Amino acid sequence: MLIFLLRRLLQACFVMIIISVISFSIQDKLGDPVQQMVGMTVSPEERNQLRNELGLNDGFLVQYWRFAKGAVHGDLGTSYYYKEPALDVILEKLPATLELAFCAILIVILIATPCGVLAAIKPKHILSRLLMLISSIGLSVPIFIVAILMVYIFSIELNIAPSFGRGQTTEFFGFWESGLFNKDGLSHLLLPSLSLSIALMPIFVRLIRAEMMDVLQSEYIRFAWSKGLSARRIYFIHALKNTMLPVITVGGIQAGTLVAYTILTETIFQWPGMGFLFMDAVSRVDTPLVSAYLIVVGGIFVITNTFVDLIYGLFNPTVRLASHGL
Amino acid sequence: MKPIKKDLIHPIPGSRWNHILSGVVGDKLAMLALIIFVFYCLIALLAPLVAPYDVSDPAFMDLMNSEIPPSWISGNSQFLLGTDAQGRDLLSVILYGTRLSLTIGICAVLIQVTLGICIGLVAGYLGGRIDNFLMRCADIQLSFSNMMVAIVFLAIFQSLFGMARYQQLAMIILILVIGLTEWPLFARTIRASVLAEKQQEYVDAARVMGISSKRIMFRHILPNTLSPILVIFTVQIANAIVAEAALSFLGLGMPATEPSLGSLISEGFAYMFAGSWWICVIPSITLIILILAMNLLGDWLRDHLNPRAYKD
Amino acid sequence: MKKRELAALIDVSFTLNRGERIAIVGESGAGKSILGFSIVNLISKPGYIESGSIKLENKELTTMNLRQLQEVRGKRIAMIFQDPMMTLNPVLTIGNQLVETIRSHTNISYKDARNIAIEKLHNVQIASPEKRFDQYPHELSGGMRQRVIIASVLLLNPDIIIADEPTTALDVTIQAEILQLLLTICQDNGVALVLISHDLGVVSKVAERTLVMYAGHIVEEGPTLEIINDPQHPYTQGLLNALPQMTIPGQRLNQIQGSMPSLAERPSGCAFHPRCPYATQKCKQEQPQFIYSGVSSVACFIIEDMLNEFTDTDKEAL
Ligand SMILES: Nc1ncnc2c1ncn2[C@@H]1O[C@H](COP(=O)(O)OP(=O)(O)OP(=O)(O)O)[C@@H](O)[C@H]1O
Ligand code: SF4
Ligand SMILES: [Mg+2]
Secondary structure, eight states: OHHHHHHHHHHHHHHHHHHHHHHHHHHHHHOOHHHHHSOTTSOHHHHHHHHHHHTTTSOHHHHHHHHHHHHHTTOOOBOTTTOSBHHHHHHHHHHHHHHHHHHHHHHHHHHHHHHHHHHHHOTTSHHHHHHHHHHHHHHHSOHHHHHHHHIIIIIIISOOSOOSSOOOOEEETTTEEESTTSHHHHHHHHHHHHHHHHHHHHHHHHHHHHHHHHHHTSHHHHHHHHTTOOHHHIIIIIIHHHHHHHHHHHHHHTHHHHHHHHHHHHHHHTOOSHHHHHHHHHHTTOHHHHHHHHHHHHHHHHHHHHHHHHHHHHHOHHHHHHHHHO | OOOOOOSSOOOOHHHHHHHHHHHHHHOHHHHHHHHHHHHHHHHHHTHHHHOSSOTTSGGGOOGGGTTOOOHHHHOOTTSTTOBOTTOOBHHHHHHHHHHHHHHHHHHHHHHHHHHHHHHHHHHHHHOHHHHHHHHHHHHHHHHSOHHHHHHHHHHHHHHHHOHHHHHHHHHHHHHHHHHHHSHHHHHHHHHHHHHHHHTSHHHHHHHHTTOOHHHIIIIIIGGGGHHHHHHHHHHHHHHHHHHHHHHHHTTSSSOTTSOOHHHHHHHHHHHHTTTOTHHHHHHHHHHHHHHHHHHHHHHHHHHHHOTTSOOO | OOOOOOOSOOSOOOOOOTTOEEEEEOOTTSSHHHHHHHHTTOOOTTOOOOSOOOEETTEESTTOOHHHHHHHBTTTEEEEOSOHHHHSOTTSOHHHHHHHHHHHHSOOOHHHHHHHHHHHHHHTTOSSHHHHHTSOGGGSOHHHHHHHHHHHHHTTOOSEEEEESTTTTSOHHHHHHHHHHHHHHHHHHTOEEEEEESOHHHHHHHOSEEEEEETTEEEEEEEHHHHHHSOOSHHHHHHHHTOGGGSOTTSOOOOOSSOOOOGGGOOSSSTTGGGOTTOOHHHHHSOOOEEEOSSSEEEOHHHHHHHHHHHHHHHHHO
16 A cells, blocks of 8 residues: 555656646746836846846756745746736636536446446347447537537527526635535536536446446356346446446546546636636736646646546455555 | 457458458448548548638628528528628538648648557567557556647647737647647557567568568558558547547637638637527537548447457 | 357257266367356357257256246356356455355345355365455465355255366366365265366266267267276267376377367268268268167267177177
8 A cells, every 4th residue: 555655656746747847838938927027118137137036047947946846835926817826816716627527527427337337238228229329429529519519408599507607606614615505506517517427428338338248258247147146236246346447447547538628618618617717827828827727737637546546446456455465 | 268369350451451341331331431531521622612602712701791591591592501700601611621620630640640650669569668668658648638738738839929820820730739649549559469460470480581670560560550550540530620629619729710610610609699500500510420420430440340349 | 241150059968867976078169168058048148049958857947037047046056167267256355255145045144144155165175264255366376266166156055066177277286176175065965066177087086977078969978987998989089098197108199180170160960070080971971879889878870880780790690
């Protein structure tokens, strides 16, 4: 366990260093703080002196070191637009994005698992065929078109749910603005989370089906049948648990896709989350905000991957042994 | 107890195409998908000839004509699919948009293939440390979603060049970014095939005969790894087109003055709330049909070239 | 690609008496496993039982629905598979997999089921069964796992155990132990055993009666000792010659020429004729029928001819 965590930590550091170098380069190359601080009227000499004072004429590594030190202390620069620490601006939007992603993942798990299992155990059934057909088509419809369709059908034509914003939120612990606990917030959450989950669904239905079919061919399943166990026990205990192993791994790999998809979804539904903020920051050339976003997303990324590995370990006993043994 | 068949079949190249062709003719869905794909390619190639209006003509954009619904609603036969918010004929814009989307998609995948083949061959053939290193890189690259990487880099480029410069270079940058982000898929497949091929006798024979490794790779191994490449190639074009559309939709891709399907959809989305649904919906459908056809084709190729896949 | 239906088993019929131990022998691909699986209707997907009848005390198994089959499987007829590394579910504990068998057939509480399971683990000579109970399959060696599987099969005191090559995947030293264990358990509990194997040497130690299979047919059937001492069918002779201990050290093993045909390539007539040293024109066209040779039942034309000649000369003499 310890070794496992240490290795994870090392990997995380590596990823974070890459990301921070990228974010630093963005700030370094794109933003000229001097320009931001003073007007056009200041003479070149004075600027240069200011640059010296700010340490902007130091070598790349020196500057990066300063940046990294700041980053570790939670100082990722100040947003040009909001005039506030970039990290604070981002973290303020974090709950919205997390709630959106969380709901979407929940919907995916709740729907894709039974669908995939059904398609695997009864491949000839008309329902399974329909499912596979739908998921084939679903795989070909890009997420933003799904979202647009949802807006068009449910918001414009049927007027069932609102198509933008987050609605009413309730504050918890003084920093977490949640939309999960009132009707207005939930109705605003409906379309975005549905779009996001529909976009992820086909991948998982197909994956679960393929893995499950593989598992059902295995000897231990045949042995389970020969023991006279009920079909339910075989499908949902013996087979599903083994099916979930590769699914969890792929789920971890999809974490990046999820982030990209949240950006698209938030843009379409004007969901006030980090992705929306990021696109805004990009169009405003608010470089500290852009690089802060990258670092926060990198952090989330590392955390999710560790989390996924831990879940994988829970499902797969051989992993546990390996970390004990070492 | 499963019938033992080889992972990949290796017919002689000439008969491979016959094999594929005869299979396509026998399968109605695959045939349809192929016809659709060829049709898209044709209209993309011939866009300047078939489009009713010349998009480069300054008179093409006429605000007087803006937001006219498709001809079957408005009865106005001048614009078959209606016009967009700037008064452009939607059909012409879509034809040119398809041309752009396909070009970007195919060029990007060509870059992926080239990179993927080179890296995969090197990794698989040389093995050892180099292999380890390259595959580690591929893992890391894959674990960041390519979409995410593309968004980040385009965002960086956009701020780097400034909006105006960026829009001039958009197409090349898009091709490069999409092309550079998905090579691991190809590299892995090629590597796996090379490893499998390395066990084969004819490779040993070739080596014993003193044929150089470069020659073995390109003359002996590569032709036999074409089947999986073809499958991925087809699916990847679809993915690249979707990626381009998504990036353009976010405003990171093609500008409105030179729209791809994605930018058309993005632009149309704003007018949907005003009731002009066609500006958004018709390009969306165009895109979906193209992607669906490519994916069907890819699926079918995978089943057809790889007998191990499930048949049900 | 056209699909063809191919028969893996043709005209196979035998009876198993209570407490009897029989063996099914044949090369790889003969259809032994298919035969074993079809007894409890467990043939994997593309395959199915087209016709035939399998009866357990006058109850027809082939027409049972899943629920009725579940009653039989595990409780009346239990199976041991070839590869112990693949047979246990890797993500469930040993105990879990034992207890579920008991609890799905009876209304025993978890605690009692656990006790039974631990007792059976003890019976198959597993040291510290309580500890093993909570372990996962990957923490056990191959031989240990096969013991667990045997324990699992014994849980409900079945009438028949079908063991499909239970020792093939194991070390030679462990093979003998497992075989001995299986034998004592069957003898002690009066369980009938169907031992599937490609090794006549293994069979001779355990089974009272032996069925030799070739390409989906039973070609010879009789008491094990007689068959081993005096094989009648040319295929059985070939199998025996190929056994290492039957040959003088240093001499090459007498492999039967050629190999088992695949389902699609089954020859006409006697399926063995392409490899048979005695094959005649008749063998290529007609299917030999079962006859009793005095030692065992055999399906072969030369035996038939020899017997006929014998009886003919007998008649003349009279
Ligand atoms: N589910 C199935 N459906 C159709 N054919 C099958 C199925 N399972 C096995 N076969 C075929 O039936 C034939 C007999 O297989 P079987 O597994 O019974 O041989 P075996 O005698 O057990 O060989 P081994 O010693 O290798 O276990 C083989 O040719 C195999 O390909
Ligand atoms: S029937 Fe003919 S071919 Fe078959 S075993 Fe007897 S002699 Fe050989
Ligand atoms: Mg077998």
